[in-house]
Every structure is written in C-alpha cells, then in structure tokens.
Amino acid sequence: MQTQKGSWCLHQNPAISLHTWAFNHPNDVFYFQNASEDNGIHVPFTKGIQTPSQLQAMVSLGDNGVISMDATFNTNDVKFCLFTLMVFNAHCTKVPVAWIIINHQTCNDLVEWLSPLKTKLLRKNPKWKLSCFIIDDVPQEL
DSSP states (O other): OBOTTSOBOSSSSHHHHHHHHHHHOGGGEEEEEOOEEETTEEEOOEEEEOOHHHHHHHHHHHTTSEEEEEEEOSOSTTOOEEEEEEEEOTTSOEEEEEEEEESOOOHHHHHHHHHHHHHHHHHHOTTOOOSEEEESSOGGGO
C-alpha cells in the first residue's frame, strides 16, 4: 500500500510491515530478534538483511579489505536505526553488503548481529579475513 508520504509499505504498522517482509524473504534475513523484556532487561528489535549477491560481494570485495558501517538515526516515524555495511570495489566506490534495522543501539546490540553475519560469511569462505572495520559512531554514542 502507498503511504501519504508517497512511499510504499506492506502494512501501516512498520513493525508488521518488517515482519511481513521477513516472512516473504527468509533467505535474505541473517538475523531476526523481536523486541521483548527479559527479567526487566530490554531486548531490542533487530533485523539483519543480506541478499545472496550482497554476500558474494562481501566475500569477494571484503576479503583482506575494508568494511565501513554507516548509521542513520531517527529518520523515520518509529525511530529505528539503520546500519549499512559497505565494502569498496576496485574504483573505491562503496558497495552495500548488509543492512541492519534496530530499535535500540549499544555495543552489545552490535555484537549480537555482527556475530551471525561473521558466521554466515565464514561458512561461505572459511579463510576470509578483514583488514579494517570503519564505523562512523563515536564510542560515547554506543
């Protein structure tokens, strides 16, 4: 359905829209966690998305290379954070290789979805290694 702002969504509720998308594209979701409370501890909503072609680009362009992570905050009505992981091609152009949508951000939250991504990557190429990881957030923001 089309929203009043002219964009398209699967449901008027963004959370339901994200769940619907994940259900329809299970092979493109490498990490999914619903928001919940566990003994008074907030567990954030998190979705990690990576298509097969993005995985291939990450394997081929990221091996012994650089991965950059760019974060976008509070640019939507539900205040979700969007992280884009990118590698650089031979022309030093950024190529997006994964997206993470999360409703809360701390260092521990980042580890929660970076670990499954690393596992997925190493299943594809066990010898894959990273040279450098660049992040645009200062530690005080995490």
